[in-house]
Amino acid sequence: MSFRSVFIAVVIAFGLIVAGFLINRARPRVETEQPTEALVRASGKCAECHVRQQYSVVHEYEMSVHAQKSINCLDCHQPAQNQKGQEHHGFVIVTKLTAGNCRSCHEGIYQEFVRSRHAAVSWAAVYGEQGLKPEQVAFSEQYQPGGVKGRAPHPFVTLEGVSAMTSGCDQCHSIGRPNDDGTIGTCTACHSRHTASVELARLPTTCAQCHMGPDHSQIEIYEESKHGVMFHAQESLLNLKVAPKQLTTKDMFVPTCATCHMSGINGLKVTHDPSERLSWFLAAPISQKRPNYAQTQTAMKQVCTQCHTTPLIDRVYAQAEKVVETTNSRVQQAQEIVTSLQKSGTLTGKPFTHPIDFVYFDLWHYDGRTSKHGAFMGGADFVQWHGNYPMLQKMVQLRSMAEELRKQPRGRAAQSGAGQ
Numbered sequence: 286m287s288f289r290s291v292f293i294a295v296v297i298a299f300g301l302i303v304a305g306f307l308i309n310r311a312r313p314r315v316e317t318e319q320p321t322e323a324l325v326r327a328s329g330k331c332a333e334c335h336v337r338q339q340y341s342v343v344h345e346y347e348m349s350v351h352a353q354k355s356i357n358c359l360d361c362h363q364p365a366q367n368q369k370g371q372e373h374h375g376f377v378i379v380t381k382l383t384a385g386n387c388r389s390c391h392e393g394i395y396q397e398f399v400r401s402r403h404a405a406v407s408w409a410a411v412y413g414e415q416g417l418k419p420e421q422v423a424f425s426e427q428y429q430p431g432g433v434k435g436r437a438p439h440p441f442v443t444l445e446g447v448s449a450m451t452s453g454c455d456q457c458h459s460i461g462r463p464n465d466d467g468t469i470g471t472c473t474a475c476h477s478r479h480t481a482s483v484e485l486a487r488l489p490t491t492c493a494q495c496h497m498g499p500d501h502s503q504i505e506i507y508e509e510s511k512h513g514v515m516f517h518a519q520e521s522l523l524n525l526k527v528a529p530k531q532l533t534t535k536d537m538f539v540p541t542c543a544t545c546h547m548s549g550i551n552g553l554k555v556t557h558d559p560s561e562r563l564s565w566f567l568a569a570p571i572s573q574k575r576p577n578y579a580q581t582q583t584a585m586k587q588v589c590t591q592c593h594t595t596p597l598i599d600r601v602y603a604q605a606e607k608v609v610e611t612t613n614s615r616v617q618q619a620q621e622i623v624t625s626l627q628k629s630g631t632l633t634g635k636p637f638t639h640p641i642d643f644v645y646f647d648l649w650h651y652d653g654r655t656s657k658h659g660a661f662m663g664g665a666d667f668v669q670w671h672g673n674y675p676m677l678q679k680m681v682q683l684r685s686m687a688e689e690l691r692k693q694p695r696g697r698a699a700q701s702g703a704g705q
Contacts, residue, residue, distance in 0.1 A: 345479040345480045349480050350481065359378065361387075364378070365379075368385060368465075384399075384464070385468040398470065398557045399425075400428040401429075401557065401558035403470065403559070404461045405424075405461055406433055408459070409425075409433040411439055411442065412438050413437045414435070414436060422434050460495075475492075489508075500651055502654075507662060509664045522538075523537055534550060548588075563585070564585065567657045567661070570649040571616050571620070572612070572657060605657075608659075615648075616653050616676075619649065620645070623687075626690060648679040651675070655672045657672075
C-alpha cells in the first residue's frame with residue numbers, strides 16, 4: 286500500500302474520530318455522564334429511563350438520606366396496605382404516595398402526625414367532617430377535641446367555589462386530606478418528594494408555604510423577630526442537616542420554626558405533633574387554654590431554656606398572655622354586637638352576605654390572631670399596627686354599622702344581603 290493511501294486512510298479515520306467527539310459533546314450531559322455508584326445503589330433500574338426524562342428527580346434522590354441508606358425507588362413506590370398498584374415496565378407501583386407509604390418505615394412519626402392539628406383538623410377547617418371516616422373523626426377528637434366532630438364545611442367552600450378551594454385552600458389544608466388507603470395526609474408537604482430532606486423541613490420558608498398571610502402570619506412575624514433577623518444573618522453557619530436526635534445548640538444556635546415546635550434539641554423529645562408545645566388555641570376567635578395547658582407550656586419553655594434564662598422566658602409568656610386576655614376582650618365585644626343584631630332580627634340571612642359580616646370576621650380572623658401570635662413570637666409591630674390598631678378601627682366600624690342597621694325597618698338588612 287502506498288504512502289498516499291495510508292495517509293488518506295489516517296486522515297479519514299482521524300476526521301471520523303473528531304466528528305464522533307464533536308457529536309458526543311453536543312449530546313445532553315444526562316446521556317453522556319456515567320451514573321455514580323450512589324445513583325445506581327439508590328435508584329436501580331428506574332434511573333435508566335428517568336435520568337433522561339426527569340433528571341432532577343433522580344439527582345435529588347441520589348443526594349437524599351434514603352439513597353445513602355440503600356433505599357431504592359421501589360421501596361417507596363410499591364403499593365402499601367389498601368393501595369391499588371399499576372404495572373409499570375415490569376414493576377407494580379403506585380405513582381401517588383401518601384403517608385401510608387412512609388409509615389411502613391416511620392410508623393412512630395406517622396402516629397405523632399395523625400394526632401396533630403396538621404392532620405384531620407387541618408382538613409376539617411375547610412371541609413368539616415366531609416371525607417373523613419367515623420373512626421378517623423373519633424381518633425382526632427381524642428387529641429384535638431372539637432377540631433373535627435360536628436364541624437360543617439366553611440361557608441367559603443360554597444361562596445368562593447371549587448376553583449378557589451382547589452388552587453387555594455386545598456394547597457395547604459391537603460396536608461390533612463383523608464386518603465383512599467385509610468391514612469391521612471402526606472409527608473411531602475414538609476419534606477418534599479425524592480429529597481425527603483430534614484434540612485428542607487427545618488427552613489422557615491418551608492413552613493411559610495402555608496403559615497403566612499393575614500390570617501396566620503407566622504412567617505412575617507418570625508422575619509421581624511430577633512430570631513428571624515439572626516437566622517438570615519447566620520444561616521450559613523448553621524448545620525441544618527444533622528440527624529434529629531443528634532441536634533444541639535452548636536448546630537442550631539439560632540432557632541427556626543421547627544427548632545421550637547418540633548425538634549429534639551440537646552436531647553429533648555422530637556415530635557411531629559407541633560401542638561405538644563402549644564398551650565393556647567390562638568387560632569380561635571376567643572382563645573382558651575388547651576386541656577393540657579401546663580404540660581405543653583412546660584415543654585415549650587424547656588426548648589426556650591436551651592438559649593434563654595428562665596426569668597426572661599416567664600416575662601415573655603406573662604406579657605403574651607396579657608395580650609391574649611385583652612384580644613379576647615375586644616373580640617368578645619365585637620361578637621356581642623353581631624350576636625345582638627342577630628337575636629333582635631336586625632341581621633339575618635346566611636354568613637358573609639352583609640358588609641358587617643366581613644368586618645367582624647376580619648377583626649378576629651386577621652387582626653386578633655395576628656396580635657396573639659405576634660406577642661408569643663416576638664413581633665412587636667404585629668401586636669400593634671397589624672393587630673391592636675386595626676381591631677380598634679374595626680370596632681368603631683362595627684358600632685357605626687350596627688347603629689345604622691338598627692335604624693333600618695325590620696327585614697331591610699336581610700333584604701340587602703339577599704341573593705349575594
